[in-house]
Amino acid sequence: MTRASQALSGFIALLALASVGFAARHATSRRQANPQPATAAREVTFNRDVAPIVFHNCALCHHPGEAGPFPLLTYADVKSHARQIAFVTDKRIMPPWLPDPGELKFTDELRLSDEQIATLQAWVDQGMLEGSAADLPAKPTFSAGWQLGKPDVIVRAEKPYVLPASGSDSYWNFVFRNPVNRSHWLKAIEIRPGDKRLVHHANILVDREESGRRLEKEPGAGFGGMELIIESEAFDPDSHFLFWKPGSPPYVEPDGMALRLEKNTDLVLNTHFQPSGKPEPIQPTLGLYFTDKPATLHPILIQLDNDRLLDIPPGEKNFLVSDDFTLPVDATILAIYPHAHYLGKDLLALATFPDGTKKTLIHISHWDLNWQAVYRYAQPVKLVSGTTIVMRYVYDNSRDNSANPNDPPKRVVAGNRASDEMAHLWLQVLPVSNTAGEPASSADPRIKLEEALARHHIENNADDFEAHYNLGAMLHMRGETRNAAAQFAEAQRLRPGDATVENALGGALLAMGQLSAAIEQLSAAAKARPDYFDAHYNLGLALEKLGRKPEAIAEYQAALKPRPDFTAARNALSRLAATGAQNPSASVGH
Amino acid sequence: MGRPWHTFRVGRLLLIAIVAAWLVSSGSLSRSAQNSALDLEGNPADPLKMAAGRVVVLVFVRTDCPISNRYAPTVQRLSAAHAGKAVFWLVYPSKAESAESIRKHEREFGYKLPALRDPQRVLVKESQVQITPEVAVFDAARRLVYHGRIDNLYEDIGRARSAATTHELEDAIAATLSGRTLSAGTAPAVGCYISDLE
Numbered sequence: 013m014t015r016a017s018q019a020l021s022g023f024i025a026l027l028a029l030a031s032v033g034f035a036a037r038h039a040t041s042r043r044q045a046n047p048q049p050a051t052a053a054r055e056v057t058f059n060r061d062v063a064p065i066v067f068h069n070c071a072l073c074h075h076p077g078e079a080g081p082f083p084l085l086t087y088a089d090v091k092s093h094a095r096q097i098a099f100v101t102d103k104r105i106m107p108p109w110l111p112d113p114g115e116l117k118f119t120d121e122l123r124l125s126d127e128q129i130a131t132l133q134a135w136v137d138q139g140m141l142e143g144s145a146a147d148l149p150a151k152p153t154f155s156a157g158w159q160l161g162k163p164d165v166i167v168r169a170e171k172p173y174v175l176p177a178s179g180s181d182s183y184w185n186f187v188f189r190n191p192v193n194r195s196h197w198l199k200a201i202e203i204r205p206g207d208k209r210l211v212h213h214a215n216i217l218v219d220r221e222e223s224g225r226r227l228e229k230e231p232g233a234g235f236g237g238m239e240l241i242i243e244s245e246a247f248d249p250d251s252h253f254l255f256w257k258p259g260s261p262p263y264v265e266p267d268g269m270a271l272r273l274e275k276n277t278d279l280v281l282n283t284h285f286q287p288s289g290k291p292e293p294i295q296p297t298l299g300l301y302f303t304d305k306p307a308t309l310h311p312i313l314i315q316l317d318n319d320r321l322l323d324i325p326p327g328e329k330n331f332l333v334s335d336d337f338t339l340p341v342d343a344t345i346l347a348i349y350p351h352a353h354y355l356g357k358d359l360l361a362l363a364t365f366p367d368g369t370k371k372t373l374i375h376i377s378h379w380d381l382n383w384q385a386v387y388r389y390a391q392p393v394k395l396v397s398g399t400t401i402v403m404r405y406v407y408d409n410s411r412d413n414s415a416n417p418n419d420p421p422k423r424v425v426a427g428n429r430a431s432d433e434m435a436h437l438w439l440q441v442l443p444v445s446n447t448a449g450e451p452a453s454s455a456d457p458r459i460k461l462e463e464a465l466a467r468h469h470i471e472n473n474a475d476d477f478e479a480h481y482n483l484g485a486m487l488h489m490r491g492e493t494r495n496a497a498a499q500f501a502e503a504q505r506l507r508p509g510d511a512t513v514e515n516a517l518g519g520a521l522l523a524m525g526q527l528s529a530a531i532e533q534l535s536a537a538a539k540a541r542p543d544y545f546d547a548h549y550n551l552g553l554a555l556e557k558l559g560r561k562p563e564a565i566a567e568y569q570a571a572l573k574p575r576p577d578f579t580a581a582r583n584a585l586s587r588l589a590a591t592g593a594q595n596p597s598a599s600v601g602h
Numbered sequence: 603m604g605r606p607w608h609t610f611r612v613g614r615l616l617l618i619a620i621v622a623a624w625l626v627s628s629g630s631l632s633r634s635a636q637n638s639a640l641d642l643e644g645n646p647a648d649p650l651k652m653a654a655g656r657v658v659v660l661v662f663v664r665t666d667c668p669i670s671n672r673y674a675p676t677v678q679r680l681s682a683a684h685a686g687k688a689v690f691w692l693v694y695p696s697k698a699e700s701a702e703s704i705r706k707h708e709r710e711f712g713y714k715l716p717a718l719r720d721p722q723r724v725l726v727k728e729s730q731v732q733i734t735p736e737v738a739v740f741d742a743a744r745r746l747v748y749h750g751r752i753d754n755l756y757e758d759i760g761r762a763r764s765a766a767t768t769h770e771l772e773d774a775i776a777a778t779l780s781g782r783t784l785s786a787g788t789a790p791a792v793g794c795y796i797s798d799l800e
Contacts, residue, residue: 100760178675209668289671290674290710290712416763417764
């Protein structure tokens, strides 16, 4: 296999950074306190009735150093916010937990029962009695340091971002350049986003193609923005939710689900802050935890969306956007992440089985961007091939929606800015391999699924750049280079001058033997991004095939400049040296 | 203004009763110190008896209330914008908050306003406030013309707009300075209950 085809497997995953993530799998089980229903006849005390509720549901964030603005660990702590607690729990503002209760359970549900809420109200109504010391459960203990012990590698953002004292929410991205110097299997990342009181959520994208760096004005400075596009590889898509939200301890991937991290991989941390009233410098730290157990299970992320239909007139209170995608393979859903911006109101996802029965995957009837999260199923949800996943999102672009970023309301369409809108639903699924009766060779279900998804997105929107690009990548992998080139050409029509597309199209043309057309594309890519080593390498191959050896050597050398350990380029130079071309090794060094 | 005065009286009477009981039990502190707000040196201070002829704005805040803190730049900006016409005071209604922790809080959040402690809730009652952050505006004759939210940045706890679209405090100050009667009543503040405080 030539490097050209490897490079071509470059695959663009559009991930809304705003939140791909993992809901906490808490190390300590959050045992639900089970107080007696409060009745007028019964005395409600802090020690017996309230402390168990608060310790299990509130203290996780409400302790020093965590996201909660004040601690809730003692009678005095809770009493000094008692009416507020009664108010916010009654309105289910706290604890923050968006999904409505349903048949499917999520891990670490943070939802108070009606009885628990009634107990809190009764306690305040009765004058906040402390009760007998003997009734007080042990105060929860929290470790201030790394939650999983000392990380294998600790990296800190190069430069702090200074959050302004006032204004609306901020979205900032930090690029962690090459945190490791050799390949590792990563089982967990602990995200320490800085002052946790300021951070609504944070999310890591694995960036193998330096996509994040290219957006920085100067190296290490980071860059603004709520959503971003990270290029990734089709065959090892980084389909892990690496998410932090307040109160969530780091998620440890189960055995076999580790993430590949290589020396040239960057990590991009996308963060969402709310101003505190004073300027706050924020310099996040990541702790990386490795495992020697390589990945044997390969989840992928399915994205349903229908952004093309997002065109919400001002004043519209119930604007529906839907998408339906039918699974071409059996698959098990591990986690789900619904995503909309500030106009989102009611977010629903269903599975319709081949026999017509339906199951609610998630329903958030009071969407609030500030508390978005990834939800992991307590029991993975098995879906058979032919099951349709249905996304139904309702938007409110009226003045009634206090989160509406526009006053007066104005027309809102799809986009990556906070003031634009999105209708996305991600599912992390494990496609089931080798369904009975199918030859193993044709059965990587991920390719089938990705291809079906790309075709689905093109059906929704013929101008979907990522879908054309991804379909091209899948076709190229399957050896359908002519069809792949046609898809890349479509992508190029939609985004002329994009170096990634030029490289892909050039690679496909190269594989088809259309060398001069390939050289035209690849030269453009290499010129647009001089450190684009894949493009230089592919251009070298094309020139070498045409017998233009000195030019080929120059391109291989150009590929080695940004990436000195690029083995394929080194091998190519040795190959050319062996065939009598000018020996280049002296000029590149080792 | 349309505030029922009898409610105010009841408040006063209750306060006196509480203070009297307190004096009996402690006996050492002067009556005046217990019957008024205190400056950060511990001296009795009544902002309504100062700055004659000017509008007085009392801003009730709490060090550990995130919504209250988020308003710091807004409060500072509004006080600067009305310098010479309206006098702003920060009022900390907590009994537990020390002068030192208040000074620290002011430094951290860039407040450059005089601060008062109101452990006996004298100003809280005169201003009829219940929440931090909540503001009270008194005209030159020291009539309470407005109390309530600063603006509508927060619709509810945890539900902030990207920017406020109504500005009740500014409107109240402007109306008072121009001698207009405020037609709107109070707009309820969103934040932390003062009654939760020790």
